[in-house]
Amino acid sequence: MTERSAIVTGAGRGIGLEIARVLCAQGLAVGVNDLDEAIAEQAAAELRNAGGIALACPGDVTKSSDVTAMVERVEAELGALWLLVSNAGVFHAAPTADFPEEAWDREFAVDAKAAFLCSRAAIRLMIPRRGGRIVIISSIAGQIVRTGQIAYCAAKAAAIHFARCLAVEMAPYDITVNCVCPGMTDSAMLRQSAAARGVELGAYLEMIPAAKLATGGDHAATVAWLASHAAGHVTGQVITVDGGQSLYHPLTRNG
Numbered sequence: 001m002t003e004r005s006a007i008v009t010g011a012g013r014g015i016g017l018e019i020a021r022v023l024c025a026q027g028l029a030v031g032v033n034d035l036d037e038a039i040a041e042q043a044a045a046e047l048r049n050a051g052g053i054a055l056a057c058p059g060d061v062t063k064s065s066d067v068t069a070m071v072e073r074v075e076a077e078l079g080a081l082w083l084l085v086s087n088a089g090v091f092h093a094a095p096t097a098d099f100p101e102e103a104w105d106r107e108f109a110v111d112a113k114a115a116f117l118c119s120r121a122a123i124r125l126m127i128p129r130r131g132g133r134i135v136i137i138s139s140i141a142g143q144i145v146r147t148g149q150i151a152y153c154a155a156k157a158a159a160i161h162f163a164r165c166l167a168v169e170m171a172p173y174d175i176t177v178n179c180v181c182p183g184m185t186d187s188a189m190l191r192q193s194a195a196a197r198g199v200e201l202g203a204y205l206e207m208i209p210a211a212k213l214a215t216g217g218d219h220a221a222t223v224a225w226l227a228s229h230a231a232g233h234v235t236g237q238v239i240t241v242d243g244g245q246s247l248y249h250p251l252t253r254n255g
């Protein structure tokens with residue numbers, strides 16, 4: 001087998017699916033992970049129908065046995081693992097005084113621990129080959145304060161520092177580790193959270209200097225660049241893709 005492979009977690013829909021589409025179009029063989037088996041299968045079939053090489057790898061990225069099986073399967077069936085994109089995420093909003101402990105544990109498991117489990121499995125293959133790329137999808141919520149999202153913000157911040165620490169440890173092996181921080185992006189996650197708050201998506205545009213939501217394609221293009229030869233010396237970086245949202249403050253407007 002001569003293919004170079006990639007794994008995108010949480011790629012059954014949303015940002016992950018768009019990343020998988022772009023990587024497939026660029027010739028990587030892509031393992032499409034998702035907790036939801038049906039959408040993982042559907043996404044992989046869509047990628048194959050479009051001419052790509054894709055394999056559905058359903059599994060829970062918070063379980064090390066699922067992660068090990070996924071990585072071994074992709075390596076065996078698609079070729080040497082070149083790129084891991086740790087994208088799966090969950091979001092829960094509630095005031096901190098009412099925040100359920102189970103939601104805190106779930107968010108830390110999916111939004112932080114899974115980056116460790118997936119990266120650990122990936123680098124065990126990449127270190128002996130001395131080469132590879134890891135991209136962690138965090139959020140601007142890991143960089144700025146958002147109220148009512150205590151676990152999401154803290155877990156996404158943990159993922160950012162995890163990426164920085166791993167980047168330094170992996171640099172001698174020619175493995176880069178970077179973080180992409182999306183701002184508000186049109187996806188099922190954002191639509192569900194807007195519906196739960198009873199707000200229209202359009203209301204969010206007020207908070208974004210570019211006056212538009214990000215798209216999965218914006219993040220996919222950034223990931224594709226980080227995976228490319230051109231970005232080979234870029235490591236430990238946090239790349240914010242948010243149309244200026246994280247820089248914006250209400251006073252900005254008034255000078």
Ligand SMILES: NC(=O)c1ccc[n+]([C@@H]2O[C@H](COP(=O)([O-])OP(=O)(O)OC[C@H]3O[C@@H](n4cnc5c(N)ncnc54)[C@H](O)[C@@H]3O)[C@@H](O)[C@H]2O)c1
Pocket residue numbers: 009010011012013014015016033034035036039059060061062087088089090110137138139140181182183184185186187188189190
């Ligand atoms: N949409 C936004 O506005 C936004 C903003 C900043 C960051 N992000 C981050 O981008 C990433 C993708 O978000 P999205 O908007 O596409 O979300 P989404 O909810 O549309 O998709 C996330 C996918 O992850 C999968 N998933 C959840 N838990 C999993 C697990 N344990 N194992 C495997 N798969 C699992 C879900 O089934 C789902 O298909 C997430 O990490 C999210 O936190 C999103």
